Amino acid sequence: MNETEAVPVPAPAEVEENYLSAGHTVRSWLLTTDHKRIGLLYLFSIIFFFAIAAVAAAIMRLELLTPPGDLVLSATYNKLFTLHGVIMVWFFLIPSIPNVLGNFLIPMMIGARDVAFPKLNLLSWYLFMAGGLLALHAIIVGGVDTGWTFYTPYSSRYSNTHTVEMALGIFLSGFASILTGLNFIITVHEMRAPGLTWFRLPLFIWSHYATSLILVLATPVLAITLLLMMLERIWGLGIFDPRLGGDPVLFQHLFWFYSHPAVYIMILPSMAVVSELIPCFSRKRIFGYKFIAFASMAIAVLGFVVWGHHMFVSGQSVYAGMIFSILSFIVAIPSGIKVFNWTATLHRGSISFETPMLYALGFIGLFSLGGLTGLFLAALAVDVHVTDTYFVVAHFHYIMVGGTVLAFMGGIHFWWPKITGRMYPEKLGQLAALVTFIGFNLTFFPQFVMGYLGMPRRYHAYAPEFQIYHVLSTAGATILGVGYLLPVIYLLWSLRHGKKAGANPWGATGLEWQTPSPPPVHNFAEVPRVTGEPYDYSPQEEEKKAEDDHA
Amino acid sequence: MSTEIVSKKIYFVIWASLMVLLFVTWGVAQFDLGLFNSLAALTIAIIKMLLVILYFMHVRYSSRLTWVFAGAGFLWLMIMITLTLSDYTTRGFVRPYNRVLSNWQDKNWNHLPGDKPMEPRPLP
Amino acid sequence: MPETKRALAEHFETLEQQHQAAWLGMWTFLATEIMFFSGLFMGYIIYRHTYFQSFEIASRHTNIIYGTVNTAILLTSSLTMALGVHAAQEGRNKAVVRYILITILFAAAFMVVKGAEYYEHFKNHEIPGQAFHPIPQAPQAVIFFYLYFAMTGLHAVHVMVGIGVLSVMAWLAARQRFDRVYNTPVELAGLYWHFVDIVWIFLYPLIYLIDRHT
Incomplete structure (x- = not known):
């Protein structure tokens, strides 16, 4: 009796400092080499850039509500879509999953204390921020109107905007x-x-x-x-200038x-996230592990031979x-393999619809639609018809927003307990996922239709017969905005008021769940040994457990 | 792994061969051999590169993985060159059925790229 | 071995693992360097193919003596670099300093020759821009010279970075930082230097040897 009073129960989670409590000064964040903290630095930065680019999108959608150009000038509109494209592609989509979730999770998933070069990792964030701020400065002092593609000779000779500064920003972030x-x-x-051999790696690692x-x-x-583009603009001559015999097509x-492989930089990490979410919430081993792993590699390699x-x-x-x-x-084949394998994983699984799973299922649907319309665009004759129309716009938004952003949100929700040690309100999460899905489809599906009917992209004014589609699209964008805002609110709320999460709230496999949440500074108290395959879930056991609970 | 220490003598032999190759490539360039000039110059450059990579950079004594890493950059460079050339070497092979475009091409494409205009092909 | 202990970063298990990581990391970096130069080589191939005669005529305006001497200098500097790495592997810091200083000297000599060559082009109005004197038989010579300056210029930037890196290595070696077990930095600096050499091995025939026989 007095023994119980004398010996205080040690709380194991509080024995070692976690990575968040290890230091509270600004310096401890800005000079950190901890991959988890760098991941969070990236998280804040990309959300900041996302907000800026989203505002540009909102203004564009407002302008397009009516056929005449009555809200912004055509020149302003050009700057808006350039801003939206540049910031979203280079300062949100490309770093989104790899630099936030990848940075945070890769060392933990493979049982390491940090990435191989922690200082380079920090340098990477500084270069990213330098590039981002330079791009931002270019926008503030007047913007760029070339479109995110910077086609010469417009960008190198004729445009009167800040192309060099913007390009330098992208150069640094590269x-x-x-x-x-x-x-x-x-x-x-x-x-x-x-013990962690290549074929025991989580598919998250393969994709990354x-x-x-x-x-x-x-x-x-x-x-x-x-x-070369910058030199051509500064120096006034170069190899892309047709007046000197140069070829802009080069x-x-x-x-x-x-930039074509860059699309796969955006989509492969999303596939990485989805390959983790689907087996966890189906309580089933992933179907065709090796096929998915090799499909990732095939996409990466084939992605290089299709740019034309x-x-x-x-x-x-x-x-x-x-x-x-x-x-x-041919690239459609490995992508198709992945979709089939995820679907086969769902088959006879014990599926539950938590927030991350809703995002993952949304991803599969939207990615399939985006991918299949990609086949239209790969066909020469159809492409000639729809080049530079909203069909293209809708296609790549299905991949980039429907694919990458949904997977990013799913991943953030799934690993939020690991990152912060807190759970978010589940019902609100499910609501946000649903709102995002509906808003997204309402925004971009009409764009397929009007694009096929001939609505060209990058115009601030248009023929009146397209108005109905634009109104639908703008309405959808509003809903989509709510879908993005909701998680920001409740995730911030959960930091303080959320339920404390245990080490493994989802009952997931994977090394990252075997360490406390939030993880200690060095991830693992001792280096883990891996003896089995990944995704060791069993639906039968799960069902039996559920029945027992029920009884 | 490159912990294996290579004998100094090998480095001198490699250096001597590089210098000989430099002399040869310079010498070959003095004669008019037509297309063979470029071929010889590039072949010798590749041999020189291989000598540097294999011996000075120790790849010959390194793991298979190093070979893969060392080769990847060159492989990807080849992908870029091959596919870009697939465009430039076949320009004008297939002519658009559209008469306006064809006429435009006849007028412009043959004069834009280069010193030797191509013969325009008759329309079908 | 106290030196060795200090050299091992805390997130690695063994020095062997750390060395292997750094070694492969450097090779990955060199692969990105190849791709960085790729755009220029691609441009060269396209325009050499398109403006065949212009390139031949324009290339005769380059100075093959400077080019050949510079190639010999760089190839020899690669030898001294390799010998420096060799000395580092044997833990002879003094010899490392000596070989690296010789390498830096060769690099500086290369830059001097390059500077003289650029000056000659300047005098002959062969630098693209306002003062460029067109060559009548070669209307696209300006593209050749643009590529010439872009390629050799980018290469020269790499040489200067190399001089900086090698200076740091010499300084570290002078402070007895390397031994038989830990000499990775010298080894990696060596890889970088050999890469710079390889780029030049290709620039030499592409720029100087196009059409020398006439």
Whole structure:
């Protein structure tokens, strides 16, 4: 009796400091080399950039509510869509999942204490911020009107806006991408826990490895392309200038050699997240593990050989167009393999519809739609018809918003308890997921229709017969905005008031769930040993447990 | 792994071969061999590169993984060159059925790129 | 070994693991460097293919003596660099300093020759821009010279970065930082330097040897 009073019960979670409580000064955040903190730094930064680009989108949608250009001038509209494109692509989508969730999770998933080069990881964030702020400055002092693609000779000679500064911002953030990719590749190769062979890795790691391959091999090409563009603008002459015998199409070749694979930088990490969510909430081992793993690698490699499909009407030779068209169809195969495997994982699983799962299911649907309309665009003849229309706009938003953003939200919700140690309100989460899904479809589905009917992209005024689709789209965007705002509110609320989460609130497999939430500074008290395959879920056991609980 | 220490002698041999190759490539360039000039220059450059990579950079004594990492950059460079050339070498092979476009191409494409205008093909 | 202990970062298990990570990391970086130069090489191939004669004529305006001497300098500097790495692997810090200083000297010599060459182009009005004198038989010579300056300029930037990196290595070696077990930084600096050499190995025939026989 007095024994129980004498011995205080030690709270195991509080024995070691977690990564959040390890330091509270600004310095401890800005000079951190902890991959978890860097992940959070990235999280705050990309949400900041997302908000800016979202405001630009909102103004554009408002302008498009009525056929005449009555809210903003055409020149302003040009700057708005450039801003939206540049910020969303380079300062939100590309770093979204890899730099936030990837940074946070990859070392934990493979049982390492940190990434291979923690200082480079921090440098990556600083380069990213330097680039982002430079781009922001370019916007504040007057903006850029070239579109996010910076096609020459408009960007290099004729545009009267701040293209050089903007390109320099992207150039810097490109080096941030390269450092991240390099870090991930080496981390996966060298830092795996004992027993964690390649085929025991979570698919999250496989997908991120494939992403890193693209980051490392494609981004330098963007760097040199933008560098040449900048030199051409500053120096007044160069290899893309038709007046000197240069060929602007060469710029497009080099640009899309990066920018097409960049689409896979955005989608592969989303696939990584979804491959974790689906088995967890189906309580089932993932179907066709090796197929999904190799499909990731195949997408990464094939993604490099299809860039010409962005240039079918640019003056590229028709022969090359045919080659690129065929190659583009081939990329659909590994993407299809993944969708089939996720669906097969659901089959006879013990499915529950928590918030992350809703996002994941939404992802599968929207990604399929986005991917299948991609096949239309890969077909030469159809592409000529819909080039530079809203059909294209809708297609890539289905991939980038319907795919990447939904997976990002799903991932944030799934790992939120791990990141913060708190649960968010489940019902609100489900509501937000639903609102996002509905808002998204209402925004972008009408754009398929009006694009096919001939509504061109990048115009601030349009023919009156398209108004109904634009009104629907703007209405949808409003709902979508609510869907984005809700999580921000309740996730912030949960930081203080959320229910404390245990180490493993979802009953998920994976090394990251075997350490307390929030994780200690060095992730694991001792290096874990891995003896089995990943995704060791069993639906039968789950059902039996549910029946027992019921009885 | 490159912890294996290579004998100094090898470095000198490699350096000597590099210098000989430099002399050869310079010498070959003095004669008019037509297309063979570029071919020889590039072949010798590739041999020189391989010598540097394999011996000076120790790849010959390193793991398979290093070979893959060292090769990846070159492989991707080849992808870029091959597919971009698939455009430039086939421009004008297939002519648009549209007469306006075809005429435009006849007028512009043959003069834009280069010193040797291509013969325009007769319309079908 | 106290040196070795200090060299091991806390997130690695063994020095072997740390070395392997750094080694592969450097190779990954070099792959990105290849792709960084790729845009220029691609441009060169396209315009060499399109403006065949212009390139031949324009290339005769480059100075093959400077080019060849510079190639010899860089190839030799690669040798001294390799010997420096060799010395580091044997833990002879003094020899490391010596070899690296020689390498830096070669690099500086390369830059001097390059500068002289640029000056000659300047005098002959061969720098693209307002003062460029067009070559009548070669209307697209300006593209050749643009590529020439972009490629050699980017390469020269890499040489200067190399001089900086090597200076740091020499300083570290002078402070006895390396030994038989821990010499990764010198090794990686060596890889970088050899890469700079390889870029030049290709620039030399592409720029100087196009059409020398006439």
